[in-house]
Amino acid sequence: MDLVTQSLVIGLTEYAPLVLAAIGFALLYRLTGLINVAYAETLTLGAYFGVWLNTSFGLDFYAVLIPVGIMSGLLSVATYLAVFRPAHRRNVGALEMIIISFGLSIFLRYGLQFVFGYPVRYFDVPPPDTVDLLGVGVGSFRLLALISVAVLSLVLYLFIQRTSYGLKVRALASDEALAKVSGIHPLVVTVLIWFIAGVAGGLAGAFLGVGSAVAPLLGWRQFLFILLVVLVGGSWGLGGVIVAGVVAGIAVAAMTLQFGQVLYAQLILIIAFIVILKIRGTRLTETAKV
């Protein structure tokens, strides 16, 4: 019972930022059909923006969250307008789009070091308060991340399902030509999607960065987890992504507690998710194997 409680609390609080990032990634993936490898760098740059605002202007961690969200959202929109929109207009294929996003990821990851410097950076914040949750001590930043994920998930769900803009987003994702005929301006809606995804990624990066070091590989190290969660859980919409992310986080926490080594837990998770993808099959299965 002790292991179950600990896994639940640690899994939920430690992996909450990644669930938030997965929601943003899934939004892009489901509504634009793009696997954006450069999304990893939205997390990394979110953490760097946070450190810069925190150390250069003396803002405390809670105060940097809103500007970090806005800056990351704008960065995400800039990557769309500068790279992905021109690629889309040139009818670049799905395979090439992934490679372009891989190139953009590398370019941003290394390019940011010329702006923010080479050394690893740290938030200048006092040690977080420890809150007792079901008998397990949790840092206040982690708890805030968990609450943020819950609130943002609800806001995103309501936005997509209940607002007129959400309806436009779903219409555009469903049938772009029909959406255009219906008077929906695709550029405005698409920019909105990229902005929201960027906000989610940037905030996730700031939450990850405040609990550890801010380094160029911060986002890339989490990318496979996010990708697996979205590909496995994404079939059931944003709700499926959240459930897959939460379950995966709790499972990794439980295995880490059991084996005493987080890498073993990640290893098992990667293999399990790939096996699920294989069993579930994909779009080519209907043509049968020769």
Add this chain to the structure above:
Amino acid sequence: MLDAFLISGLYGVVLVTGLALLLHLQLGLVRIANFGVAGFFGLGMYVFGVLYVQVDWPFGEPWQFFVCAAAATVVSGLAGILVGWLIADLDTDGVLVSTLGFATVVAILATTQADLTGGAEGLGGLSFPFDIGRTKDNEFLWLLITAAVVVAILAYVWQVHRAPYGRLLIGIGGNEPLARSLGKASYRTKIWLFCVASAGMGLLGAMNAVMVRFLDPANIGIDITLAAMVGLILGGTARAWGAVVGVLLTVGLFDIVIQFYLPLPKDWYNQAIPVLREAVFGFTLIVVLLFRPLGVLGDMRRDRLMRKLHGR
């Protein structure tokens, strides 16, 4: 005799050219984006290193090298069959996650199995299968041997382009359902292709283990995959020579021309140049795929009959 640093730079060009040629078979012909090149390369490197250092062989060099390199090649080929089976009926997204996942699994095992691999501290104790004098002489000879292996890979790729097997690969890459409907065994072909290409990557990993003589999980990062991919895409994914031209223009430019012939401040070489190298590689991928998706060499060279039919 070449300078020791120049030997190292040339070796990097030769090694990445070999990986890019093998990636060309997957990405250029069958249009499978293998993001796990570093995984197969790393598997070969570590299987070779672990067998070489941890097993008490009853025979000496060069047989110890041949047996360990053969084992590394076979194990990487078997891993290629497994990954090929996993991805054979997956779309591009599934291929990305599976190949990236495989590379991550190899890196995790290299780190966690410290009793065998040395973990994060690394594994030493490797040596050349010969000794002709100074370390620099041995490295130069090893560069020549690796270059011979890469030339053999180029010859194989060249041959594939002109064989019915190559046309089958191109057909599957162009329209897989159509190839299946014509009775072509696309599933089996993709698995076999992955087996061969992965075995080649594993062999190059084993050869790299001899050159570096100290194995570290940091050596099997995504930068290996990036270097092979950017070289191939810049040169041209559709052409056999694309990988060679592209790697010379990318890795050759940074690891030889900039490292040895540009009078840059010394402290730039520690951080600025390696960081700039990767950033430029990433930017190159974007620019080439946006403005010249077929790379420097352009479209596939068609055989005489096809050129006649298309009037060129």
